[in-house]
Amino acid sequence: MKVSLHTAANGFASQSSISQPFQYPGSGTQIALIIAEATYFGKLDDISPLLIEHGVLIGVSLSAVTFVGVSLATPKPDDRRLAPFFADVAERFLKTASVDPGDPAYKRFKSEIEECASGARVHLSAVIKMKSRFDWGKLVMKLTDTGAWIAPSGVEVAYRLSSTDMLACPRIVHGGEDQVWIFAEPDADQADDIRAEMFAAYREVLDVAAATV
Numbered sequence: 001m002k003v004s005l006h007t008a009a010n011g012f013a014s015q016s017s018i019s020q021p022f023q024y025p026g027s028g029t030q031i032a033l034i035i036a037e038a039t040y041f042g043k044l045d046d047i048s049p050l051l052i053e054h055g056v057l058i059g060v061s062l063s064a065v066t067f068v069g070v071s072l073a074t075p076k077p078d079d080r081r082l083a084p085f086f087a088d089v090a091e092r093f094l095k096t097a098s099v100d101p102g103d104p105a106y107k108r109f110k111s112e113i114e115e116c117a118s119g120a121r122v123h124l125s126a127v128i129k130m131k132s133r134f135d136w137g138k139l140v141m142k143l144t145d146t147g148a149w150i151a152p153s154g155v156e157v158a159y160r161l162s163s164t165d166m167l168a169c170p171r172i173v174h175g176g177e178d179q180v181w182i183f184a185e186p187d188a189d190q191a192d193d194i195r196a197e198m199f200a201a202y203r204e205v206l207d208v209a210a211a212t213v
Contacts, residue, residue: 095148096162097200109199115191121167122191128172128180128202134209136174142208149204160204162197163190170194170201180205 099106109126116123140158143149151158160170168186175181182201186194 095160097196099196099199101196106196106199109202110195113195113198117188118185120187121185122188124184124186124191124194124198126182126198126202127175128182128205130178130180130206130209133177135212138212139180139205139209142212143204146204146208160197160201162200163194165190168194170198172201172205 113124113126137155140149140151140155143158144151149158149160157171157173159166163169163186165186168184168190170182170184172180172182182198182205184194184198
C-alpha cells in the first residue's frame, strides 16, 4: 500500500479524536514485551526470531501499521493547513498583488518599510496603524475567509499566500491595541515584488478591519 506525503500529513494535521487511542501502540507493546521477558517468559529470542531485541520488530511494525491506518481513516483537513508544507498545495491558493508603482499610497508605505539584509534574504517589516482598537481574533478569521490568507498555527500569526516560499509571504502579528506588525523575509532578488505584496496585505488588513468594526 502506498501512502503519499499529503495523506500522511493529513493524519497529523487533523484534530480528529480517532487518533487518540492509537498514539503509542508500538512503544506500549515494546514495554509490555520487556516486562513479560523480565518477569515470565525469559529471553524472547528463544521463542521466535521475530521477538529479537525484546520484540522491537513487533513494536515498530505496530507503529507503522497504526500510522498508515490513522492517516487513511482521519478526515482530510482543509488543504490550506497543508499549504505551508507543500508547495504544490500552496500554488492553488496563491494570490499575487497588482500594484501601481506610481500610487502615492504605495510610495508612502514603501518608504516606511524597514529593511535589514540577512545573508541571501532581506528582512522587511512595517507597522500598520489602525484607526481604533480592534478584535485581533476576528480580524484573522475575516482575513482567512477571503481565501488569500491562512493561519496555520491559530490566530497568533496569519500569512498572505503570495509565494510558495512561506518566509517570503507577508505575515502579520498583533502589535498592540491599535497596531498590526507585518513582516516578510524574501530572497534579495524578490524584495521589490514582496514590497508590493506587503502593500496589498496592508490594504486588505485595513479593509477587513474597517468592515469588522
